[in-house]
Amino acid sequence: MTDTPLLAVRDLRASFPGPEGPIEVVHGVDLELARGEKVALVGESGSGKSVTARAVLRLDAGATLTGRIELDGTDLLTLPPRRMREIRGSGVGLVFQDPLASLNPVMTIGWQITQPLVIRGVSKKVARRRGVELLSRLGVRDAERRFDDYPHQFSGGMRQRVVIAIAIIAEPALLIADEPTTALDVRVQAQVLRLLHELADERDMAVLLITHDLGIVAGFAERVVVMRHGLAVESGPVEEIYARPRHPYTRALLAAVPRIGGDLSRPLATIGSAVETAEEGTVSPS
Known part of the structure; x- marks a missing residue:
């Protein structure tokens, strides 16, 4: 780890409203990622790993978050909503586990890919060119023509590539991939993970992989953090954790x-x- 990590989560606690008062589901989690590092956050469903990851972008409107979430030294929990919207996409990208649910069914995939650039002032012509180039780089054949297709016209694996394109087109320093291969077959899983690995290395982009599948962690991540019942119970290099x-x-x-x-x-x-x-x-x- 470097002395100044890209992402530093300190004593993160997340609570949601309950019938008898707030219910805390994440209990004082600490987490670090260096620039370009690949870290896996693993655990069963309900362990708190996705809530922890979503907290980085403050995506759960009903959640009360305490502690510190520092991105390049800036505490994201102190930022106003407008500034957080700017960080989503440009500072931190997010890939969800269900690409079909993540995409707007009535908008072309090209429109959705280019939005992170257009809302930041990039012209539509330049955004389209960069989007087509990225989609082609992600393995979508005839990307220029398919850019104007709709989500239902793509397979599950291709839709996941579209979601990845949306997440990284603004060149974020950190990508959070929340169960990105859960709905895919084994062959497509391997393709998507290899793609994320290559993109991280090319762009010096840190990746936080959220998964319950320990089998895919060994070939992807450098470090692993194990969560249970909202606690980080163990962390360390993948080889060390798996061996001992x-x-x-x-x-x-x-x-x-x-x-x-x-x-x-x-x-x-x-x-x-x-x-x-x-x-x-x-x-x-x-």
């Missing part, structure tokens, strides 16, 4: 991953039972 996990929950997650050549007669461990066993010191990550 310290927390019972991390060991349980790894124990539940299917392995090629494993004993097919034995059921996979569930997270709950595996954590209980791990806390007794009997679970091995191998």
Whole structure:
């Protein structure tokens, strides 16, 4: 890690209104990303990883956030809404897990790709040229013609490329990818992850990958942060965490991953039972 990280999250807490008062779902999370670094935030559904990631852009209107979220030294929690809108896209890009739900079905994909530039004063002609170039770079064939197509005319993998184009066309320093491969088949998953890896290296762009799939983390991220029940329970280099996990929950997650050549007669461990066993010191990550 550098002395001045691109993103520094300190003691982040997130609460939502409940019937009997605020309910805290993220409990004092610390997180850092250096420029150009790829970090995975992993955990089960409901662990708080997506809320943590969305908090960086203050996307949950009903959430009360405390702590500090510093991007290049600026605390995003202190900024007015207008300034936050400027940072979304230019400072931080976001890729959601469901590309179809992320896209406006009645607007062309070209219009949607160019909006992050147009609203920042770039001419429509220049924005279109840059959008077509980027879409072609992302592997969409005949990008000039397809630029005026609608989301329903694209496959799931192609729609995800469109969403990535929207997220990075303004050249953000940080990209948050929230379960970007969940709805895709294994082959397309690999393509999308390879693409994100190449883009991060080319642009010196930091990537925060949100996922529950430990299998894709090993080939993509440099560091991993494990979350459970709104807490960051373990973090460190991927190789170290996978080889020598310290927390019972991390060991349980790894124990539940299917392995090629494993004993097919034995059921996979569930997270709950595996954590209980791990806390007794009997679970091995191998």
